[in-house]
Amino acid sequence: KRQGFPEVIYGEGKTVEQIQAIIHAIKAKNNNILVTRVAKEKAAPILEVHPELHYDETARLIYWKREVAPANVGQGYIAVICAGTSDLEVAEEAAITAEVMGCNVRRIYDVGVAGIHRLLDNLEEIQHATVSIVVAGMEGALPSVVGGLVSHPLIAVPTSVGYGANFQGLSALLTMLNSCASGVSVVNIDNGFGGAYNAVLIDRLANKA
Amino acid sequence: KRQGFPEVIYGEGKTVEQIQAIIHAIKAKNNNILVTRVAKEKAAPILEVHPELHYDETARLIYWKREVAPANVGQGYIAVICAGTSDLEVAEEAAITAEVMGCNVRRIYDVGVAGIHRLLDNLEEIQHATVSIVVAGMEGALPSVVGGLVSHPLIAVPTSVGYGANFQGLSALLTMLNSCASGVSVVNIDNGFGGAYNAVLIDRLANKA
Amino acid sequence: KRQGFPEVIYGEGKTVEQIQAIIHAIKAKNNNILVTRVAKEKAAPILEVHPELHYDETARLIYWKREVAPANVGQGYIAVICAGTSDLEVAEEAAITAEVMGCNVRRIYDVGVAGIHRLLDNLEEIQHATVSIVVAGMEGALPSVVGGLVSHPLIAVPTSVGYGANFQGLSALLTMLNSCASGVSVVNIDNGFGGAYNAVLIDRLANKA
Amino acid sequence: KRQGFPEVIYGEGKTVEQIQAIIHAIKAKNNNILVTRVAKEKAAPILEVHPELHYDETARLIYWKREVAPANVGQGYIAVICAGTSDLEVAEEAAITAEVMGCNVRRIYDVGVAGIHRLLDNLEEIQHATVSIVVAGMEGALPSVVGGLVSHPLIAVPTSVGYGANFQGLSALLTMLNSCASGVSVVNIDNGFGGAYNAVLIDRLANKA
Amino acid sequence: KRQGFPEVIYGEGKTVEQIQAIIHAIKAKNNNILVTRVAKEKAAPILEVHPELHYDETARLIYWKREVAPANVGQGYIAVICAGTSDLEVAEEAAITAEVMGCNVRRIYDVGVAGIHRLLDNLEEIQHATVSIVVAGMEGALPSVVGGLVSHPLIAVPTSVGYGANFQGLSALLTMLNSCASGVSVVNIDNGFGGAYNAVLIDRLANKA
Amino acid sequence: KRQGFPEVIYGEGKTVEQIQAIIHAIKAKNNNILVTRVAKEKAAPILEVHPELHYDETARLIYWKREVAPANVGQGYIAVICAGTSDLEVAEEAAITAEVMGCNVRRIYDVGVAGIHRLLDNLEEIQHATVSIVVAGMEGALPSVVGGLVSHPLIAVPTSVGYGANFQGLSALLTMLNSCASGVSVVNIDNGFGGAYNAVLIDRLANKA
Amino acid sequence: KRQGFPEVIYGEGKTVEQIQAIIHAIKAKNNNILVTRVAKEKAAPILEVHPELHYDETARLIYWKREVAPANVGQGYIAVICAGTSDLEVAEEAAITAEVMGCNVRRIYDVGVAGIHRLLDNLEEIQHATVSIVVAGMEGALPSVVGGLVSHPLIAVPTSVGYGANFQGLSALLTMLNSCASGVSVVNIDNGFGGAYNAVLIDRLANKA
Amino acid sequence: KRQGFPEVIYGEGKTVEQIQAIIHAIKAKNNNILVTRVAKEKAAPILEVHPELHYDETARLIYWKREVAPANVGQGYIAVICAGTSDLEVAEEAAITAEVMGCNVRRIYDVGVAGIHRLLDNLEEIQHATVSIVVAGMEGALPSVVGGLVSHPLIAVPTSVGYGANFQGLSALLTMLNSCASGVSVVNIDNGFGGAYNAVLIDRLANKA
Numbered sequence A, B, C, D, E, F, G, H: 001k002r003q004g005f006p007e008v009i010y011g012e013g014k015t016v017e018q019i020q021a022i023i024h025a026i027k028a029k030n031n032n033i034l035v036t037r038v039a040k041e042k043a044a045p046i047l048e049v050h051p052e053l054h055y056d057e058t059a060r061l062i063y064w065k066r067e068v069a070p071a072n073v074g075q076g077y078i079a080v081i082c083a084g085t086s087d088l089e090v091a092e093e094a095a096i097t098a099e100v101m102g103c104n105v106r107r108i109y110d111v112g113v114a115g116i117h118r119l120l121d122n123l124e125e126i127q128h129a130t131v132s133i134v135v136a137g138m139e140g141a142l143p144s145v146v147g148g149l150v151s152h153p154l155i156a157v158p159t160s161v162g163y164g165a166n167f168q169g170l171s172a173l174l175t176m177l178n179s180c181a182s183g184v185s186v187v188n189i190d191n192g193f194g195g196a197y198n199a200v201l202i203d204r205l206a207n208k209a
């Protein structure tokens, strides 16, 4: 395990008791901690027992940073890009995960393809990133457009936001896999954590962390 | 049937003899003619018998205009938009169909989403159209971007161009159905004819043809 | 933005507070407002804060018309057509959206394909429309039949009504995309709003709004 | 086996030699014979060896009637209904199968849903049938419309005719399974033989054959 | 409408008030009544207002027989066949529908394919039926086996009973559509009503009702 | 590698030269050999170079037995069961694979579910097997029926035989995965080799090979 | 029925009363009992009436062993293998089922493919098993890796654990069906019971139970 | 465009003449060239006209390096990993693409998951790479296993190699998207080029090219 990387727990389907026990064990080993997909109702009793932990309701993440990663402060940043409020949960799961893992993050959140000019207004900030995470639901076209505008690696994260022929994110997933922009790779639907993990690995390589 | 509208024959799966016979019958009734999806090998013997007809190899269309439609010349035009050579067949099926039905057409063909600036360079011509037909394969994101830039109706035509997770055009079809741009409606995969037919009906309404 | 067009908010997945805040911001800018997919329980507290707004329970729409669109009153109308009670929600979403956007609407609601004569009894009213919106669930065959009877553009809206091999509207969607009637284009499953938006754009072109 | 019923062989995937051998064996037992799905090239050498057999190229059927079924001549008939040339192969497979099995058949072939009046022109003949076989490709809407007009049982046969979102007949199949007309049951895509077999069983019950 | 046939209402998605109103209207016209897919909680208040109606909890049917159909009592019967308790709801929807429509019904319910001998023990009763309705979930193999044992028409009804690779009845549906037994036709998943409707039409033809 | 087990080569997609080279290398190491999925045209030149090998055209297998496996001759046998000519290729791939691997095989080939009595006629031989391989296409119901009649393990092999809603074997695959008979496990579509491999492992355990 | 085998009841979709009645009937016949898929809330009232039964909350199994199976104690064992807490329910359903049916079971539970060394640490115990049951969700790769390391039969059980492109277990199911390791056969998603049943049949053959 | 990056042409669906013309135009602008998916028959006449180009038959690539990229020679390398001969085409498309773009490549080709020890034998070379491209067909499990063994970014490339339930690569694609190893992102089925492009971008960041 790389220095400063948190121990990651997949919270979905685990009980409050199970998560409490795992956190208890990890703390003894002095590690950083990240628990993903923790619903609000499950987070409350966990934080009562472990009051030094943080919980982010939008991202549904519990996290704790004891050991500081050899951070790349001042050097580079990961751009987390999405269209708006609907994809916020997944975008924040990605952004906070990357921050907990020691990276700088810039959030660029109001830039859907149906209003291309808002995206272009933020172009410089996007292009200067080391790596981008692009989160999109519905038709999932944003990574293709961003991918054509940047020359760094881009991790595309489809979300399950949509209805009807969206088929729980299948539409956005297929769009991203078929992207005609080069330099786009894809993770699972709603997997903001996975998108961030990939971006962090790249950011560390680029910044010799 | 509206004045000047061609009699339309779906050529796929019909024999040379069947198509020849239908054309023969129609010509007697003095109509305009449009035969779709005619492969090159089938077109040759048909044009030998009916040398006054035209054949377009890219669009795979046979057509004949005897009666002139009450055209909207000089008034408005349909924009046919696509990314490049791969979608050319379907785009030309749409463009020529619209022309045979009496409309002005402007072709804007080198404008994929992975190179957004080429699209923006043509923006004025696109925005001044009465209606747009946007043809796209692979991830099919072009209609979403164009739809956000225009305020007229847009007919999206997915194509089967692509491979792997494209699933013969399913990817582009789902993208278009889920478009977060308003004013986008969709026809079947590779249905350039259908896209044009819809656009022509709208163009005629707009130009009181 | 065209004159008189409402600001449109996608209500699904937004909290009461988020919707209230957005409405508050829009009202300051003096626009018309349309909020789609608002469940009854969410609408009540919103209307308490904004009592001048209207809510339609069937269509699940909140709307407010302050600025009058340059309406096409007395000129033409959009026909909204469906089979019966099951598809009413989507049909009303379409009809009210079109009305809020300044169009005349005629509702023709008791005309499923399994009783073709009721459809034929309303034929003249349907044929005189500028554009039709045809809403259908189950097998979704109604647009094909209507499409063969009219010579104006037709927007087909599949609904998720049905069970078993309906697959949440997939059956109706595929039916409409494969329609052998010309002049039919399709929007997403249950997307009454999108169907109306397309129809309104066409209606304005036709009536020089 | 009911009297006069042919021995049925599924020809697809069988070699010329295998089919010849089976026919040879059956003839010794003095039965009627029906071989389905025999391509033209395979039929020729088979008929050379068994010149008393008949081959229908459209229906791709080889058949031979030695023993006469206790026919219901003059009593009732099966209506075989389809839209046009594209579905002819499957419709003829159904029609000839029913005839070989001793039933009267009326072909009503030019009646697609996009031209509902041609269907209504043939309504009386359809309504007087004992049972209908309705063959349709593309969106497959014809059985729903016919089903609403008749009060006898209707066997719907989807065909694989179409392209794009047709998915080799899936679209028509789903349409028929979701039919909102009562009295419609469905067989496999392109299974004209199976549609006929069901209709013949019903026709015999009705006519006490 | 044939004599004695009930007016049929699809109860799913209709409110208690809507169903009460429709029943009220029908009773005035003196018809028989059948309401399908009525959950227990919705049935109670309806029967309070219309106490002369019957409700079957397993079949989820409300029905009322005022006018007696010209029944085929003593002449023939429909066999309703299924494997066991899991498919009982759909089987009873079929059986009671057929009874309300004036037919004799024999229930043969403990005969799944994994215990073929129980099926064979009931063979004679099955073979003497005029028509069979075979209801099956999971792998849906029962119609193929029964179809090979009888020479009358068989309506196959797939159910959504199962899990995993059952995909809500898709597995059983495909099995039945691919049946290699002749004389099998299929209705929608869980459509016990539709299976019965088809069987009743055939039974009436056979028994000259 | 167990004694007497052949080296197995997946022949699909390999060139004649590649297969020849692999065989050459294996022979040097004195092993038994099995090459699967070798088309007739590819087999001929391979056997010219290696004339001591055997080729079975139906099973599309090349094989060579130099070292004799510690066979279970006279002790037990594997039953390979299928309906008829259509599934013969896959059944023979299974049967010969098992024989090459040193097991006794009994072929029971004319026993489809649509004619259950032929299956019952062979019941004793099936029940006395150590393990059964049941090969079925179309609706794939045979393993469910056999599974209910035997108390030994059963390997189900779906085939891609069928058309329309068969979807290249998907129908049979789903049927087998959903089998309500206990003791049935499944391998990939058309994987006769895999079915045999599993059966051989079981047979060896049972017969202490 | 083999000696010592329990009567098995599929608990899903059955009421408490139905399960109580069936248990009551079986106990009279003195058999062993296994009820699968019983939720905690349903188990409580059942055990109140039948206090001698056992309930396992993780496996959701009710069971009772009165008659002792001719056990293979001290001879061999079934290895039940999975990655971690997420797949525990299905793994325990398999393990306890096998134990109730009289087999020795070894649980090897912390060995996912993303940490291959933990698997290799347990290799000897796995290789010495008579047969393995490998339970895996998410991408379902574990059976392929284990299958390459053992020479006994392996039953793969996909689970529905995962999200997004997992499609309720479809991903794991396809992975297992396509396994390039020989000796792997597959049962339905989440079918721990079925996996165990197959393994028990093999174990008995191997140990002459 | 980054220095030394080739102009990339998607060769599929383009004619020999079209490709020749594009190459002609690029050479004038002095760029490096890469043409993907060029079948052998199409490559021959192209190389006749442009004899200085190279063609690789396995990878189906035409390429030309005139301008040398500021290479990272001696610094780091990309590992291209696959199981064997079946996935060679896609692996070589990736490897050669990366080389043409100026990166060092190490090929590790005989390491499928069904023989885990061959993979472990190459572990050190894999772990020392800057980034890995893992190519896999059939069940596609290799990226999950490799991903658990390395701490650098991994690009997974599913291939369409397989049959039956492989569904043209869908199985491998889903496996990779669901990978429980962190640091894995995915590109389209058979997209060796896209996998390499992503890896090259990362390699350049890491090696400050």
Ligand SMILES: Nc1ncnc2c1ncn2[C@@H]1O[C@H](COP(=O)(O)O)[C@@H](O)[C@H]1O
Residues within 6 Å of the ligand: A008, A009, A010, A011, A036, A037, A191, A193, A194, G084, G085, G086, H180, H181, H182
């Ligand atoms: N939201 C997530 N999506 C995908 N994988 C995750 C997620 N959260 C955690 N993981 C992975 O799951 C592993 C922990 O799984 P577990 O031991 O079940 O808690 C971590 O090492 C991560 O690789």
Ligand SMILES: Nc1ncnc2c1ncn2[C@@H]1O[C@H](COP(=O)(O)O)[C@@H](O)[C@H]1O
Residues within 6 Å of the ligand: D008, D009, D010, D011, D036, D037, D191, D193, D194, E180, E181, E182, F084, F085, F086
């Ligand atoms: N076109 C067809 N579609 C479906 N089933 C058929 C068809 N033709 C024949 N059959 C059935 O296949 C059986 C004969 O199969 P076989 O013995 O393989 O020739 C007949 O008894 C029919 O039930």
Ligand SMILES: Nc1ncnc2c1ncn2[C@@H]1O[C@H](COP(=O)(O)O)[C@@H](O)[C@H]1O
Residues within 6 Å of the ligand: C084, C085, C086, D180, D181, D182, E008, E009, E010, E011, E036, E037, E191, E193, E194
């Ligand atoms: N369970 C059912 N499944 C399918 N169709 C049904 C069902 N119940 C009623 N129907 C059909 O729905 C029609 C009534 O629909 P509605 O007017 O919406 O109540 C009836 O005439 C039947 O044809």
Ligand SMILES: Nc1ncnc2c1ncn2[C@@H]1O[C@H](COP(=O)(O)O)[C@@H](O)[C@H]1O
Residues within 6 Å of the ligand: F008, F009, F010, F011, F036, F037, F191, F193, F194, G180, G181, G182, H084, H085, H086
């Ligand atoms: N028809 C087949 N289906 C599935 N797997 C096979 C088949 N034939 C061979 N195999 C497997 O493929 C491996 C050899 O693959 P290869 O090295 O590509 O020839 C063998 O060890 C078998 O496990």
Ligand SMILES: [Mg+2]
Residues within 6 Å of the ligand: A146, A147, A148, A149, A150, A151, A152, A181, A182, A183
């Ligand atoms: Mg880029």
Ligand SMILES: [Mg+2]
Residues within 6 Å of the ligand: B146, B147, B148, B149, B150, B151, B152, B181, B182, B183
């Ligand atoms: Mg727009």
Ligand SMILES: [Mg+2]
Residues within 6 Å of the ligand: C146, C147, C148, C149, C150, C151, C152, C181, C182, C183
């Ligand atoms: Mg029309």
Ligand SMILES: [Mg+2]
Residues within 6 Å of the ligand: D146, D147, D148, D149, D150, D151, D152, D181, D182, D183
């Ligand atoms: Mg009817």
Ligand SMILES: [Mg+2]
Residues within 6 Å of the ligand: E146, E147, E148, E149, E150, E151, E152, E181, E182, E183
């Ligand atoms: Mg039969």
Ligand SMILES: [Mg+2]
Residues within 6 Å of the ligand: F146, F147, F148, F149, F150, F151, F152, F181, F182, F183
């Ligand atoms: Mg059994």
Ligand SMILES: [Mg+2]
Residues within 6 Å of the ligand: G146, G147, G148, G149, G150, G151, G152, G181, G182, G183
């Ligand atoms: Mg093995």
Ligand SMILES: [Mg+2]
Residues within 6 Å of the ligand: H146, H147, H148, H149, H150, H151, H152, H181, H182, H183
């Ligand atoms: Mg890793």
